[in-house]
Amino acid sequence: MVRPTILWLRRDLRLHDHPALLAAHEEAGSGGVLPLFVVEPGLWDGAGEVRRRWLAQSLQALAASYDHRLVLRYGDPASVVPAVAAEVDARAVHVTRESTPHGRRRDAAVERALGDVPLRATGTPYAVAPGRVLKGDGTPYAVFTPFARAWHDHGWPGPADAPRRIRWAASDSDDQAVTAVSDAADGEQLVQPGEDAALGRWDDFVEEAVAAYDTDRDRAAVDGTSRISPYLKLGVVHPRTLLQRIAHLRSNGAATMRTELAWREFYADVLWHHPRSAWHDLRPALTGMDYDEPGDLVDAWKAGRTGYPFVDAGMRQLLATGWMHNRVRMVTASFLTKDLHVWWPIGARHFLDHLVDGDLASNNHGWQWVSGTGTDAAPYFRVFNPVTQGERFDPDGDYVRRWVPELRHLDGKAVHQPWKHADGHAHGYPERVVDHAEERREALRRYEAVR
DNA sequence: TGATTATTTGA
DNA sequence: CAAATAATC
Numbered sequence: 001m002v003r004p005t006i007l008w009l010r011r012d013l014r015l016h017d018h019p020a021l022l023a024a025h026e027e028a029g030s031g032g033v034l035p036l037f038v039v040e041p042g043l044w045d046g047a048g049e050v051r052r053r054w055l056a057q058s059l060q061a062l063a064a065s066y067d068h069r070l071v072l073r074y075g076d077p078a079s080v081v082p083a084v085a086a087e088v089d090a091r092a093v094h095v096t097r098e099s100t101p102h103g104r105r106r107d108a109a110v111e112r113a114l115g116d117v118p119l120r121a122t123g124t125p126y127a128v129a130p131g132r133v134l135k136g137d138g139t140p141y142a143v144f145t146p147f148a149r150a151w152h153d154h155g156w157p158g159p160a161d162a163p164r165r166i167r168w169a170a171s172d173s174d175d176q177a178v179t180a181v182s183d184a185a186d187g188e189q190l191v192q193p194g195e196d197a198a199l200g201r202w203d204d205f206v207e208e209a210v211a212a213y214d215t216d217r218d219r220a221a222v223d224g225t226s227r228i229s230p231y232l233k234l235g236v237v238h239p240r241t242l243l244q245r246i247a248h249l250r251s252n253g254a255a256t257m258r259t260e261l262a263w264r265e266f267y268a269d270v271l272w273h274h275p276r277s278a279w280h281d282l283r284p285a286l287t288g289m290d291y292d293e294p295g296d297l298v299d300a301w302k303a304g305r306t307g308y309p310f311v312d313a314g315m316r317q318l319l320a321t322g323w324m325h326n327r328v329r330m331v332t333a334s335f336l337t338k339d340l341h342v343w344w345p346i347g348a349r350h351f352l353d354h355l356v357d358g359d360l361a362s363n364n365h366g367w368q369w370v371s372g373t374g375t376d377a378a379p380y381f382r383v384f385n386p387v388t389q390g391e392r393f394d395p396d397g398d399y400v401r402r403w404v405p406e407l408r409h410l411d412g413k414a415v416h417q418p419w420k421h422a423d424g425h426a427h428g429y430p431e432r433v434v435d436h437a438e439e440r441r442e443a444l445r446r447y448e449a450v451r
Numbered sequence: 452t453g454a455t456t457a458t459t460t461g462a
Numbered sequence: 463c464a465a466a467t468a469a470t471c
Contacts (some may be wrong), residue, residue: 218452330452369452381471382453389453440454444471459467 002031003091004169008081008110009037009070010103011125012096012235013062014195017159019123024094025166027120032169034088035066038081039074039177040106047353049184050322054193054356056185058234061194069168072177078109085117088171096235097121099130099268100360101275125232126265127156127239130272140273143376147269148262159241190323190356191227198231202242210246213253220313220325221398226257229357230323232264239264267365270375278364279345281373286380288450291343300433301336302350304404307432309415310390311335313403320403322356327393333370334384338443339434344371372447380447383440390416404429 005028007021015021024033037059044052063070073080085093093114098107098121111119124130133150134140141147191201205226209216216224231237239261246254274282281287300306304315314328324332329351336347344367351367352358368374372382390413394400397415401408406429407415418424425431 327452334453378452379471383471385454448471453471455469455471457467457469460465462464 002029003089004028004031004034006081006085006088006090006093007033007035008077008093008095009035009062010096010098010235011233012123012238013037013058014198014236014238015062015065016162016195017238017241018096018163019160020094020096020121021163021166022160023120023122024092025163027092027094028167028169030167031091032167033094034071034084034090034169034171035069036071036073036081036084036171037062037177038077039072039180040077041075044074044180048322050354051356051358052184053187054189054230054322055234056181056183057189057193058236059181060185061197061236065195066166067168069170070173071171072173072181074174074177074180077106078113081110082113082115082117084171085114088169090117092118092120094120094122097124097129099124099126099272101271101278102360104275123160125235125238126268127151127243127261128154128265130265130268133269140269141266142270144263144266147266148259151262151265152258156240156243158244159238190321191230193236195236198228198237199241201231202226202228202237202245206245206249209253210249210257211251211253214251214256215253217256218327218393220310220328220394221396221402225326227323229359233357233359264359264362267361270365271361277368277374278360279348282365282368282375283373283377286371286373286447286450289343290341290446290449292341294342294346297340297433298336298342298346300430301332301340301347305430305433306335307419307430308335308386308390308436309400309404309407309418309429310394311386313394313400316403318351318354322354324351324355325399327389328399329366330370331384331386331389333367335386337367337371338383339386339436339439341439341443341446344368344373380451381444383443385440386436387416 005024007024098104128151133154209224216222304312306312311332314324314332318324333347336342337344348364348367351363365374369377372378372380395413397413400415406427407418414421418429
């Protein structure tokens with residue numbers, strides 16, 4: 001009697017450097033590993049089109065690398081996973097350990113529902129497991145820089161062994177999941193799906209761009225960032241693999257790249273210790289802050305029609321591609337929270353709905369950083385000037401012209417202040433919805449009131 | 452991983 | 463008096 005194990009996939013859609021897959025393989029013996037992905041209604045139905053497309057295409061690429069044995073099911077994992085386990089008489093269900101509030105609740109519910117079938121968690125989506133790095137007194141770090149130092153000193157193992165001849169077990173997908181995924185998979189994508197594409201992208205980046213990353217990553221019009229985040233979001237690559245491939249590099253660019261990966265680990269660690277910070281102010285510093293209710297101005301912000309070119313370019317890039325340059329994320333977030341005086345979760349929700357790399361911990365804590373409510377956050381008085389930021393990080397105006405066609409007739413950095421040119425608004429570009437200088441003062445007044 | 456304003460510096 | 467630097471929000 002041979003019994004398979006189930007590998008229930010979530011944020012680990014890859015073949016290599018996959019400890020949970022190796023553990024499932026080890027335990028299964030000749031019974032084989034049944035790879036299962038559950039399309040969760042709560043996560044799938046609310047996701048934007050571009051986000052769904054990225055997941056769908058990533059699943060198709062994964063299926064190909066799993067000899068097309070990947071099983072897709074639609075429904076609540078607490079009923080679906082035990083049902084599949086019963087169908088195939090599974091020995092155990094293997095997963096990569098989750099650290100988000102939803103993931104932890106869900107996995108606990110699945111474990112209860114599985115009854116006698118054990119749920120075995122191996123590894124995490126991080127180089128160092130969230131919660132592992134602690135201060136000398138046993139409490140978590142609240143400030144990034146000391147965390148990053150301790151994280152680096154803690155170190156991490158090298159990539160897991162390459163799997164050798166995994167024996168896959170077989171079962172059927174359900175129609176609803178198959179249809180959902182195949183319908184969603186149509187269309188262009190920011191980057192190519194799949195593990196091979198991810199590793200290729202990273203190798204290109206290491207070869208061509210990482211040395212200049214510390215300066216080029218801030219230039220909105222330059223393809224100076226790695227664009228590896230959509231892969232990290234779904235675990236198409238493991239950060240350990242990425243870190244290993246830049247470990248021998250001593251350039252400032254490589255160091256900055258390691259620091260960016262450390263930010264991802266830091267925010268996952270913060271979320272592990274403070275699950276409520278996903279959607280609530282982490283620090284009570286701004287309790288009682290006077291926010292405006294979302295209205296027409298927020299709609300203008302979402303549509304990229306605020307009249308501030310750098311902001312609008314970013315918001316349109318987000319809608320069109322499911323991605324936004326990180327510098328512009330900070331500027332657009334500052335605009336919503338400090339020029340429009342809207343509470344950060346409104347913006348965080350919009351980003352998460354559309355970003356193909358939308359990761360709860362990184363996204364929402366990034367928003368808290370901008371709004372001044374996060375741990376180690378920007379001080380409340382730090383307000384980005386959308387014009388100055390545009391002129392500094394898109395000095396030639398190419399980024400704005402790429403995403404805001406109504407401004408293509410303006411040359412150079414003139415695009416950043418169309419109101420200064422007689423024909424600036426000649427092609428339908430909207431007037432500024434607010435006056436930045438005035439709203440900056442208003443933001444400072446409101447912050448002052450709760451200080 | 453700011454911006455603004457006041458102040459100092461140096462051609 | 464423009465540009466660097468410091469102080470302040």
